Amino acid sequence: MAHLEGVIGDLLKATEFVAMVTQGPNGPHLVGNWGDYIRKLGWEADTILLPAGRYKETEANLVRDGGRMWLMVASRQVQGTRTPGQGAVIEGKAHIESDGPRFEKVKANFPWARGALVIAVTGTKTQL
Numbered sequence: 001m002a003h004l005e006g007v008i009g010d011l012l013k014a015t016e017f018v019a020m021v022t023q024g025p026n027g028p029h030l031v032g033n034w035g036d037y038i039r040k041l042g043w044e045a046d047t048i049l050l051p052a053g054r055y056k057e058t059e060a061n062l063v064r065d066g067g068r069m070w071l072m073v074a075s076r077q078v079q080g081t082r083t084p085g086q087g088a089v090i091e092g093k094a095h096i097e098s099d100g101p102r103f104e105k106v107k108a109n110f111p112w113a114r115g116a117l118v119i120a121v122t123g124t125k126t127q128l
């Protein structure tokens with residue numbers, strides 16, 4: 001099964017925001033994005049696309065650290081194993097594209113974007 005199907009797909013359909021972590025020279029760097037931005041752009045089997053307006057430090061970390069990125073998505077609307085509410089860590093390799101079809105798609109939806117943050121998902125793990 002593709003990484004972004006099943007419960008992870010349900011979380012992408014429901015999460016209000018996305019927390020995204022890269023590894024910086026002095027420790028983790030935490031940034032955000034909106035769930036409705038993911039939904040506006042849609043996702044492929046194993047690829048998430050997000051608008052990059054800034055993400056300068058994030059981009060420098062990605063270049064330095066082989067693209068490693070961790071995301072967290074969560075929603076009370078998705079059933080967990082024991083209680084209502086599920087959340088997951090999505091792990092992948094990311095980069096920012098500033099031309100090409102994926103950038104054009106992002107730009108068409110978010111004219112302010114300087115790039116398309118492309119995350120190739122390599123693994124997922126639910127936490128609840």
Ligand SMILES: Cc1cc2nc3c(=O)[nH]c(=O)nc-3n(C[C@H](O)[C@H](O)[C@H](O)COP(=O)(O)O)c2cc1C
Nearest residue numbers: 017031032033034051052053054055056057058059
């Ligand atoms: C809920 C939320 C949504 C955000 N959405 C975006 C976004 O779509 N694009 C973006 O570049 N930054 C977004 N930001 C700001 C980033 O978290 C970050 O502060 C900014 O891009 C600077 O990134 P940098 O510290 O890697 O340079 C968002 C922040 C939050 C909390």
